[in-house]
Amino acid sequence: MLVTFLIITVTFAILTMLPLSRHEAWWIRGLDFPRLQLFLALLFTLALELSLLDLSSKQTWGLVAVALACLVYQAWWIVPYTRIFPREVKAANNSDSRGRIRIITANVLMTNRNAKVLFALIREFQPDILVTLESDLWWQSQLDILETDYPYTIKCPLDNLYGMHVYSRFPMMNSQIEYLVEPDKPSMHALVLLPSGHKVRVHFLHPAPPSPTENNESSERDAELVIIAKSVAETNVPVIVTGDLNDVAWSETTRLFRKISGLLDPRVGRGMFNTFHADYWFLRWPLDHLFHSKHFMLQSIKRLRSFGSDHYALFTELVLTADTNNEHNGLDADADDLAWAKRKTEDQNVDKSAVPQPEKHSVA
Missing domain, CATH: 3.60.10.10 (Endonuclease/exonuclease/phosphatase)
Structure with a gap:
């Protein structure tokens, strides 16, 4: 099971890191799009790792750390487009x-x-x-x-x-x-x-x-x-x-x-x-x-x-x-x-x- 989660976590890490490059290839820039989907998948993966893996193992906490870092990074991009973030444009206070x-x-x-x-x-x-x-x-x-x-x-x-x-x-x-x-x-x-x-x-x-x-x-x-x-x-x-x-x-x-x-x-x-x-x-x-x-x-x-x-x-x-x-x-x-x-x-x-x-x- 640890190997399975290792493969999954490394895959998510690669998908997260590739867009850091400013390379303009379509298959890299396409990874800018599903950040919400990657965030939710990482959240699910993180929950499974904490539930199913041996929490006394250093390898487990290494996987958790990588998944959490990827989760936070994806959240940084999408949180501005949620209601918990300050509004960039003020609401109109008149109806002229x-x-x-x-x-x-x-x-x-x-x-x-x-x-x-x-x-x-x-x-x-x-x-x-x-x-x-x-x-x-x-x-x-x-x-x-x-x-x-x-x-x-x-x-x-x-x-x-x-x-x-x-x-x-x-x-x-x-x-x-x-x-x-x-x-x-x-x-x-x-x-x-x-x-x-x-x-x-x-x-x-x-x-x-x-x-x-x-x-x-x-x-x-x-x-x-x-x-x-x-x-x-x-x-x-x-x-x-x-x-x-x-x-x-x-x-x-x-x-x-x-x-x-x-x-x-x-x-x-x-x-x-x-x-x-x-x-x-x-x-x-x-x-x-x-x-x-x-x-x-x-x-x-x-x-x-x-x-x-x-x-x-x-x-x-x-x-x-x-x-x-x-x-x-x-x-x-x-x-x-x-x-x-x-x-x-x-x-x-x-x-x-x-x-x-x-x-x-x-x-x-």
Whole structure:
């Protein structure tokens, strides 16, 4: 039995240690995803070791120490996405509808044909902006019925799982579709005019994941996130970045994005809001994200019910505020972070100058 637990504990130790490397191979970066599952498996293993092994043996306590160290390390990453951690974004203390913006971010799954269920969610939650990922021409033909209520649109139907559409009640200015890193992976950029008269810079993203069927490494995804982060860090305009980033909230690369951009994650201190995989409860993690600048507070964030996709949709309601309670929240970048970000952009030969800055061309 000791040998069995030795093999199990060493395996968990390897799975825990591999992501410490910044190697971008898909099979290493993929281990960033199941930290919650690894935490629970380690907790179960630790309980079994304490229950079944000889506690007078030094070998037993060696295994317990290794399992406990791995458990604590995995917990360090996921605890911020639980309610025991301080909230990064303060709750909105007013309901000023003129400064409010409600967004549904939905990876629809290109082959999914349950558009009616998505429309029911739209009617129920009344977003001001709907952004869809994986939407092709069939989805566009269904979504165009929304234009009566959502007259401002950006459309990029594709049949490669990277189509995108945005439908907005609010005026969108200087809208652009760009292919920042890969020639078939679009992103969308615009300036949204709120009823209050304030302008919000928005970026909608869906970079490809590191996987054996997509990119062998995470370098393309990471480079896109870094140049977006560097670009928004230089503006004083309120910013929202949302989409399926094909990276988990607790990964080192998502943390790098937050450090470089200065954007906040409203899930910190509130929950994981795991949006993928909708069909397998035991394999879920937060892939769909919304980050925002310190100009906003949070009114509401919800994972919506299933609509036939392999992703759940994410609903986020923000309120633009002059309150400075968020001013000192978030993550700070150090010299190592900046150097690492620079290496990622140089690896893909991309630069923040490629990212549209819609506020620079707006009409006052």
